[in-house]
Amino acid sequence: MQIPVESPSSVVAYITGFRHMLDIAPRICPICGGILKGHGHRCRWVVSLEGVFWVPIQRMICKACRKTFSLLPRMLFAFYSCTRKLAGKIKSLWAGGAGKMAAVRHTLAAAGSSLLTPLSTLYRWAKHTD
Template sequence: QMQIIHDFKIPVKKYSELGQNNNFPHPEECPHCHDKLLKHGFYHRYVITIDGKCFWIQIRRYKCQHCKKTVSILPAFLFPRFQRSLNYIICCMKEYLLQKKLLLYKRAVYFYLHRFSSNIPGLIAFFRDKYHSLIPFKLF
């Protein structure tokens, strides 16, 4: 399954409240074969924000009518396969790296640091190309 990151320009709480009524973009074509994508329902997941609140959110899914692959629209406040919000993860790593202060238990911070450091080129592209305005501090 491929995920397309989309900035809904609303906070996590509002996104959660709107549920299926969020303004989901409809991709023009399948990123795999360039055929038409059809709506394919939703899946649900949790997101934990920096203030410790947990929200149940719905993720829009599309399916290609030709190659049958699915594409999901992931809100920009999330990273694929991470339950904590992007802001939460970045703040935890920043606090640990700059001040040796733990906002999470040490094992989780080390997990994030390892996961991020093993994918530096992808992270640089992610932040540089689209989402540098979402980072709660200056990178450079």
């Protein structure tokens, strides 16, 4: 289960501040009300306007019911590897007349983002991320 937590909108800022994540982590289990404690972290790939990063995600475990939780930074989606900012940029370029998704990818690449993402993925992000 994922618990959304506040985060900077920048991936780099999030990674830089990750060592403080336990200081701001929720401590009450949303299932049973027990106490949550740190339970290591896992990493996932994140595609952003700043580049592609291997991003740590803090895990928590409930001392009472033993359920584990991931603290999902708000800049990320639960099930898409793009940041909210990147999805918004793709949507705005696409809806704003950039036309075909290949043109959107070209625009992003020209702006310095090394976006090698397949067009089918960009369509998915543009259509299904909110």
